[in-house]
Amino acid sequence: MLTGRSLILQKISRMRKALFLLVMICLTQLSLKAQWSENYNYLKDYVQVQKGMALDSSQYLSIYHNQELHYLYPLYKSFKQEPWLIKTSGRADYYADLKQSLAFIGDYAGVQEIEKIELFSPVTDSLQKAINKQGNPFAGASFKDAKTYILEKTRNQQVVMINEAHEKPQHRVFTASLLEDLYQQGFRYLAMETLSPFPNASLRQVNMLLGHYTCEPLAGELVRKALELGYTLVAYEDSSATHTVNQREYTQAQKIYQILEKEPKAKILVHAGQGHVEEGAGSDGRIPMAAYFKIISGIDPLTIDQTGMTEGSNGIYGALWYQQYAPKLAYDNPMVPLKAGQSLDLFDYHLFDIYVYHPPTKFKNGRPLFSTMNGWKKETAVQPIFRDLYFVQAFYEKEYSDKLVGLLVPADQTYATSPDGYYYLYLQKGRYQVVYRDKQYKILGTKVLLVL
Incomplete structure (x- = not known):
């Protein structure tokens, strides 16, 4: 016979299942x-x-x-x-x-x-009311081109840390836009969280062994550009599967500091995910990599957040805020909002030095226009030449191999077709091997493509 407590627990269990359903x-x-x-x-x-x-x-x-x-x-x-x-x-x-x-x-x-x-979410309505009550957070703010503003600040910095949301290729595009000017300012090391820390890593060419997120085409282009300019890639991710969150953050910071132990005047650009470049500890006890680095090295890095003022933001509150106010801002390029001469900390994070606003994404032929990488790549039409064609990839001809295609990272790829039936890829000038695949990912054929 079930006791009163057992009956209550049973009802709670049923309610949970019903709620989940x-x-x-x-x-x-x-x-x-x-x-x-x-x-x-x-x-x-x-x-x-x-x-x-x-x-x-x-x-x-x-x-x-x-x-x-x-x-x-x-x-x-x-x-x-x-x-x-x-x-x-x-x-x-x-x-x-x-x-x-x-x-x-x-x-x-x-x-x-x-x-x-x-x-x-059950809290969406209440958050929306709070946003409405707060009013326009940009009231009284001025805006400056993000690239220009950041490069003014980096000139006298030794270590710059910038983050990304892993599902936002436009954040990689923005970091890539800084590379050439930062190189001219003396930066020679590009440390990336995504780079593989294991012995079989490939840190001098872009392929599957380079890292996880660098398998995304625009991230791959970021790395190719860095290598072409002369940057040395640094893999600083923790390779231990047993470390705690804070042990991982500390290990990352220590690996970056090792560059300075060998070369004290080295200038380093760090590209990391989300909160790793926060300069303060979280309420959950997490101490981010950037905070550890500051303690270990005695250097206060310039930290840049791209994730808060962007589509989707860092959660429901930020996403609702962006949805309400971002379309009212008439900017097409990343900007830094300023109040009293300081980068606007919209959500009172007090965790970064600079907060970048990314405008809503525009599309053409089903593709996001940030794929141009600020004009570095141009829209290129690919004609569907196979009946069962579904997915199109373009690989740099100098990187391509029929036998190793499964390890290669394309310059661009898509399954999106435009109303005219063509696939549109974004490619810089050069020779490519286009790979045509069906829905089962089987290769239907290949073709050389020259982009002028």
């Missing part, structure tokens, strides 16, 4: 209403009717399959396993993985659709 139903309805691209839905419909599709049992989405890059593989898992993945890894982690997976294949419009789904 309700949330799942709501999320499913939101997902169905999302404005996914035609080709996204095309792939989803295809995958969902496939039987016997071999998928791994991990609870995460990954671009790696059979020890090679397979950029469509995480979507296969998402289409087949979404309810289970949300239940096992959690809604936040699942959507973070899915956004990154879409960013890897150039579907930034898909990233934005997920951000709309993420706004579904």
Whole structure:
């Protein structure tokens, strides 16, 4: 016989299950209403009717399959396993993985659709009311071109740290825009969290062994540009799988400081993810890499945040704020809002020196215009020449190998087609090997492409 306490626990358990089911139903309805691209839905419909599709049992989405890059593989898992993945890894982690997976294949419009789904929350209404009550945070602010402002500040700095949101390729584009001027200011080291710290790492060429996020085409271009300018790449990620969060942050800081131990006057640019470049400890006891570095080295790094004032922001509050006020700002380039001569700390973080505002993304032929990398790359039409064509990739001819194509990072790739039926890639001048793939990721053929 069940006791009174047992009955209560049983009811609570049932209520939790019912709540989970309700949330799942709501999320499913939101997902169905999302404005996914035609080709996204095309792939989803295809995958969902496939039987016997071999998928791994991990609870995460990954671009790696059979020890090679397979950029469509995480979507296969998402289409087949979404309810289970949300239940096992959690809604936040699942959507973070899915956004990154879409960013890897150039579907930034898909990233934005997920951000709309993420706004579904019991606290959304109350946060929106708080934002309305607060009023326009930019009232009385002036704006300065972010690149110009930052380069004025970096001139007398030895260590500069800038962050990214891993699903935001435009953050990598902005960092890439700083490279040449920073090199002229004496910066010679580019330390990146994403670079592999393991012995088989490839730190002098862009491929799968270089690092995880550098497998995203625009991140790959950032690294190619750095190498071309003469930067030395530094992998500073912690290689230990057993370290605590703070041990990882400390190890990262220590590895960056090792550059200065060998070369005391070295100037270093650090490109990291999210909160690693925060200069203060969090309320949860986490001490970020930048804070540890300041303690270890005695150097106060110039820290730059790109994640707060950008599409999706760092959470529901920031995303709602951006949705309400960003469209009212008439800027097409990254800017730094200023009040009283200081970079505006919109959310009172007190964790960074400079806060960059990124404008809403504009699209052409289904592709985000930040793919031009500030005019460095130009829109290039690729004609569909195979009946079963789905996915198009362009590799630098000098990097290409038929046998090693599964390890190579493309200059650009997409499954988005324009109304005229063409695929549009963003490429700089040069010779490329275009790879045509079907929905199963099988190569249908290749073709040399010359971009003038």
